[in-house]
Amino acid sequence: MTSSAELFERARALMPGGVNSPVRAFGSVGGTPPFMVSGRGPYLTDADGREYVDLVCSWGPALLGHAHPEVLAAVHAAVDRGLSFGASTPAESELAELVMGRVGAVERLRMVSTGTEATMTAVRLARGFTGRNLVIKFAGCYHGHLDGLLASAGSGVATLALPGSAGVTEATAAETLVLPYNDLAAVEEAFAVRGQEIAAVITEAAPANMGVVEPQPGFNAALARITAANGALLIFDEVLTGFRTGYAGYWGLTGGAADSDAPFVPDLLTFGKVIGGGLPVAALGGRAEVMDHLAPVGPVYQAGTLSGNPVAMAAGVATLTHATHEVYEHIDARSAQLSAAVSEALSAAGVDHSIQRAGNLFSVAFGTSAAGVRNYADAQAQEAFRYGPFFHAMLDAGVYLPPSVFEAWFLSSAHDDTAMDRILAALPAAAKAAAA
Numbered sequence: 371m372t373s374s375a376e377l378f379e380r381a382r383a384l385m386p387g388g389v390n391s392p393v394r395a396f397g398s399v400g401g402t403p404p405f406m407v408s409g410r411g412p413y414l415t416d417a418d419g420r421e422y423v424d425l426v427c428s429w430g431p432a433l434l435g436h437a438h439p440e441v442l443a444a445v446h447a448a449v450d451r452g453l454s455f456g457a458s459t460p461a462e463s464e465l466a467e468l469v470m471g472r473v474g475a476v477e478r479l480r481m482v483s484t485g486t487e488a489t490m491t492a493v494r495l496a497r498g499f500t501g502r503n504l505v506i507k508f509a510g511c512y513h514g515h516l517d518g519l520l521a522s523a524g525s526g527v528a529t530l531a532l533p534g535s536a537g538v539t540e541a542t543a544a545e546t547l548v549l550p551y552n553d554l555a556a557v558e559e560a561f562a563v564r565g566q567e568i569a570a571v572i573t574e575a576a577p578a579n580m581g582v583v584e585p586q587p588g589f590n591a592a593l594a595r596i597t598a599a600n601g602a603l604l605i606f607d608e609v610l611t612g613f614r615t616g617y618a619g620y621w622g623l624t625g626g627a628a629d630s631d632a633p634f635v636p637d638l639l640t641f642g643k644v645i646g647g648g649l650p651v652a653a654l655g656g657r658a659e660v661m662d663h664l665a666p667v668g669p670v671y672q673a674g675t676l677s678g679n680p681v682a683m684a685a686g687v688a689t690l691t692h693a694t695h696e697v698y699e700h701i702d703a704r705s706a707q708l709s710a711a712v713s714e715a716l717s718a719a720g721v722d723h724s725i726q727r728a729g730n731l732f733s734v735a736f737g738t739s740a741a742g743v744r745n746y747a748d749a750q751a752q753e754a755f756r757y758g759p760f761f762h763a764m765l766d767a768g769v770y771l772p773p774s775v776f777e778a779w780f781l782s783s784a785h786d787d788t789a790m791d792r793i794l795a796a797l798p799a800a801a802k803a804a805a806a
């Protein structure tokens with residue numbers, strides 16, 4: 371079989387950096403990325419025949435683990451009926467009903483194929499609805515690679531230490547106001563100065579692209595209050611958190627929970643990742659009054675050749691159907707177990723760190739124990755150089771972590787005791803590597 375090293379060399383001659391999404395190139399951790407050939411449950415197998423416990427889970431979608439038998443069966447059945455018709459299919463309504471049954475804030479839904487499309491459409495819709503141009507985003511939040519939201523974005527933009535992206539015009543960048551996360555005074559001030567021009571505030575439900583950062587209590591509810599008071603919309607980006615941090619996403623866990631201390635309802639929500647269970651599905655949804663500004667009902671145009679693709683819908687329906695309350699209880703418990711073990715191993719090796727947590731999502735930051743990471747400035751100031759050795763020690767021991775300190779660690783319902791034991795056994799040596 372061709373080795374990962376040979377495959378990477380071949381890919382580099384064919385694709386920029388040898389990849390189709392930058393972080394996969396291992397730029398910030400160094401080394402040759404393993405090329406994966408199969409996945410089953412909590413495991414991935416690479417081209418060299420090595421097996422890894424997977425803590426990336428396709429960057430979120432694999433909530434039920436890889437190759438879940440019932441998801442595969444649903445996909446196979448859909449494939450047998452044909453791949454794409456360019457016409458409406460029953461499965462689109464099935465998935466929409468599943469989403470709306472879980473997330474009460476969604477009165478209408480539009481399916482798209484990527485999270486980027488979902489946030490891009492949400493921003494266009496907010497502008498079309500309000501007749502205003504400006505959008506507020508928070509530094510370190512990543513909403514996909516649409517021009518207007520790449521300024522101070524997290525994820526790969528943070529990993530590559532870029533301020534934004536070449537190719538974004540000044541005029542486009544000027545329509546985005548970038549504010550520090552968790553800073554309500556900055557939001558109030560922006561509205562005081564330019565309130566009549568602001569169409570929307572877009573925020574990650576809980577940021578997980580500068581490492582995980584928990585919104586301070588009441589932060590999201592305050593954003594909803596400030597936007598509503600100023601005739602702007604709140605776009606709540608649940609592409610990463612949706613159907614992962616809980617049955618009804620991060621909103622269902624916090625502002626939308628029956629016993630919430632700070633209840634609120636976002637105007638628009640965006641979904642991706644888990645909603646497609648590993649196939650390209652994303653969506654935006656929210657208040658009917660706003661959503662009905664989308665074509666063909668309203669004047670805001672949006673379309674997609676493969677939107678609502680029947681095979682992708684089948685994967686989404688099967689995934690959400692099997693994403694039961696028990697699945698979330700399992701992932702919550704594994705997340706608590708793993709983050710405690712990571713922290714213990716790092717402390718034993720004398721490595722200063724903080725476990726960054728929002729619901730069952732977590733990441734590790736280095737040199738940050740004093741106050742943790744509350745915003746992008748904190749995330750960037752950490753001892754990020756410790757992550758590379760930690761990552762490679764884990765990889766050598768057969769654990770596949772996100773190849774960037776700015777990404778969350780992902781678990782699945784398939785992470786059983788055997789898989790967890792393998793991760794836990796690898797931690798002490800990795801912690802020592804981080805200490806060096």
Ligand code: PLP
Nearest residue numbers: 484485486512513514609610642
């Ligand atoms: N929004 C958030 C919060 C994300 O984490 C991501 C991707 O990681 C996106 C949007 C973009 O989604 P996609 O990569 O499917 O375009």
